Amino acid sequence: MSIVLTHHAYGKSQIRLTRVTRHADRHDVKELCVGVQLEGDFAASYLAGDNRDIVATDSMKNIVYVLAKKHGIGTIESFGETVARYFVQTYAQVRSATIDLVEHSWQRLVVDGRDHPHAFVGGAGDKRTAIVTLTRQGIRVESGLDGLSLLKTTDSAFTGFVRDAYTTLPETGDRIFATLLSARWLWGRTPADWDHAYHAIRRALVETFARHHSLSFQQTIYAMGTAALETCSEIEQITLTMPNKHHLLVNLTPFGLDNHNEVFVATDEPHGVISATLARSPG
């Protein structure tokens, strides 16, 4: 019996990058958090401390800043590809480069009814994400969003589930549906406009959430995923993960009061988690 190194990877995480584009009449700003992970012929460092093929993670950070200066950000998808290509094309020992990117949104402030040229306020809580993986065989781009808070005060039921000795949850025809959506979709083709496609998918997810008369979280997640796939023909697969941010009806009976779905306590622990992956089928 001997011991073998079956997998290894290394890189830099949490490279924070703010890129300002200074136009004559206004500034634009992008704020990202970037991670780089490389796989390749690095075994000598693990086995013998021989670092001659190791690109220092500090250099990875420098490269991200240099590329941001030279090329701007554009979108996280396009910038991620630029970064990934740099590593794969420059270093023969790199077999794959995975770039993950999270964008923190800044919204231009409106002052006196007009867009301000260089002042911004933090945007919505959800963050736009991308993961770009480039190998010598090809590229894979996944985009997504994280942390989108959604809540409906009605149009959500949960009935007809398994009832046995350990079931105490009552059936309900009317409950709060609250979640913190994470979504990730895989591109089959590059869209004409990454930003336009992103906003179309986000809108499809949110509007389906609002409109859907839910018989279960599972059913709603499927409806949302279907809407995303129908909205954007360039994506071939989508994975949605939705915690059930339980809002429990407060029992006011001891105080002689009814509670017709008016007073709830939101709880974080424990919470349900429901996920699904939907894909196009040739059928």
Place this chain on the structure above:
Amino acid sequence: MSIVLTHHAYGKSQIRLTRVTRHADRHDVKELCVGVQLEGDFAASYLAGDNRDIVATDSMKNIVYVLAKKHGIGTIESFGETVARYFVQTYAQVRSATIDLVEHSWQRLVVDGRDHPHAFVGGAGDKRTAIVTLTRQGIRVESGLDGLSLLKTTDSAFTGFVRDAYTTLPETGDRIFATLLSARWLWGRTPADWDHAYHAIRRALVETFARHHSLSFQQTIYAMGTAALETCSEIEQITLTMPNKHHLLVNLTPFGLDNHNEVFVATDEPHGVISATLARSPG
């Protein structure tokens, strides 16, 4: 020498409360996190474990839910006063009740260009806050906001500061100004409309931030506080706290590149903190 109990207080924190108001054509939703702290004649419990004057913190939680059911929330300021009055009026042993409230904003979703009757999305990152303190002598209401992300890409300088043996920071006529504003203002009189007053103050803070040509964080904080006091005559004092969320210019010189305020690294640690309290003077 003996030992004396010089101060004591107790209460319940993190009482999460979601209150839905079910109108015929739409639902409204408020989501709060409430804390209750009582001071009064509770020394017997500390000194002897005699709990006869102790209102259980579990009962405090019940009371918050009952009052939310009976009276609705209205605003956090009015609900805070309702809760505080309950404790002071009901329990003779209570000398003061301090209710702190944080509101998590939900924004009504717009679907097909119309307000949706019962679906909501998480709002901006900043939270509206209130602290209501009621004693047998009177009431004190402070309102505020926490966690408002603001950023300007120019119109911020920092020059002319102390230069001595331990100064390495260069002067700058043009830097990023980024912060996470906390503000708290004290009401001298009750405004006609808590919500209207809140939004006017928030707007004054944000617009002054955007317009101000800053020579120092200190100067901007003073301008923002002044604007709030000028905007809303019912507040008599305001305290602003602004971390300097440093965005450091990345040094690209080693790579043969200039960096004309285009590529920055945002850092959380260490960070400056600047605060000020402004008040009206009879002068």
Place this chain on the structure above:
Amino acid sequence: MSIVLTHHAYGKSQIRLTRVTRHADRHDVKELCVGVQLEGDFAASYLAGDNRDIVATDSMKNIVYVLAKKHGIGTIESFGETVARYFVQTYAQVRSATIDLVEHSWQRLVVDGRDHPHAFVGGAGDKRTAIVTLTRQGIRVESGLDGLSLLKTTDSAFTGFVRDAYTTLPETGDRIFATLLSARWLWGRTPADWDHAYHAIRRALVETFARHHSLSFQQTIYAMGTAALETCSEIEQITLTMPNKHHLLVNLTPFGLDNHNEVFVATDEPHGVISATLARSPG
């Protein structure tokens, strides 16, 4: 083109469980956080809101508490198996049950030099973990630890790495090596004593970290993984992930002072991440 559901799972997360065993002369306490995820024949709920095969996540929580009462915890590995078996054996629609468990350690207090029978203090920062996956074909048990802070003030070098146009990091023969280790190992056979095996593996990791003269993080990670595999013959594979918690030497030259590896600033962002998986080979 149609749309298909290619993967789905659901369950309950963050089930917090404190289990006290009340012996005549002392109490023992275990505190866990448990997650349950099921895969199986649940498509009807996704496609049609038909919940007849859905075990409510609330019932999962009940089941965890009932099993903890009936069987005690023992170890997280054995309790995880008990929980997983319950779901697979009870519900025909369940194809696999994955139970993840995190143990928060409590250490018995020593008072007057003696073990106290029922008072405890929070233990070390690292947490013991297990993931048990049971299918109709078999069981897979992974154990691990998360968040183990380790630091060496010397015996760590990093030289001979790639130097090119984007390299600014100097070589160093002496730096701080600090990390927050996560480890996860896969059991090939069940050990005689889960606790004994855990502590032996943790000790092998920690002592190898201490003793190793490091030429790179990669080399140290490999040495640590090797030591774990050599220490415990029942594990067949181990994955280690080590962020490089950079401690940067503070430049005191502007102040006329040397800094012979005495004053450092610890930084969280950005940070390197190095990982490796080692396995036994029949070779």
Place this chain on the structure above:
Amino acid sequence: MSIVLTHHAYGKSQIRLTRVTRHADRHDVKELCVGVQLEGDFAASYLAGDNRDIVATDSMKNIVYVLAKKHGIGTIESFGETVARYFVQTYAQVRSATIDLVEHSWQRLVVDGRDHPHAFVGGAGDKRTAIVTLTRQGIRVESGLDGLSLLKTTDSAFTGFVRDAYTTLPETGDRIFATLLSARWLWGRTPADWDHAYHAIRRALVETFARHHSLSFQQTIYAMGTAALETCSEIEQITLTMPNKHHLLVNLTPFGLDNHNEVFVATDEPHGVISATLARSPG
């Protein structure tokens, strides 16, 4: 009516500092997080952007590192005083300097039964703290600890409290007592040995917690504070804050099972908070 600046302060937070002392036979390591806040004649910067009396917060950071190099850390109390004195003695415009310090503990690793000369593991979860405030009139030193997890599985009751219309909590003669202690004590005189005094106070708090037969959180907090004051004659006042980290008995009755204080669910929200300040009285 005019507007006046009634209070202002500024400084640097989160200055992370790791100080290694390299002895011939071993290294010692201290890791701190330091904050500096200055009050004084800084109004010109607020009112007019005139920064000539402003010490840049970046320079504050440099000063902390320089002082750590020159003087070492010793204890957080002594280092805090060194830093505070530097600011007050160097800058005439400084009226008071407040230095807050948090120490992250590292424990020397034991390898083969012997103390390792330069390898360390992260210590207990609680952190040692100090706040040193120096004015031209004198010094005030407070020390403390934060985040000390304590749990007792019995010897805690809560009975005889107010029962009225909004009371649903049952009385209990036996419950889990769990908390996350914060303590802060004020020094009347400088102790002979800061470290020795710290450990004596911490031990008094912990052992009293263990031994006390608790009739209420309030009573236990008072007993713990009394023990600290009795243990260390140099402290003149202590403030303790203890959240009640509720461990709720799981109701197993629906499943035909008793639960004799064996299975609990720990909850973070809502939670009780109990605090008290005890001082010596000349009486």
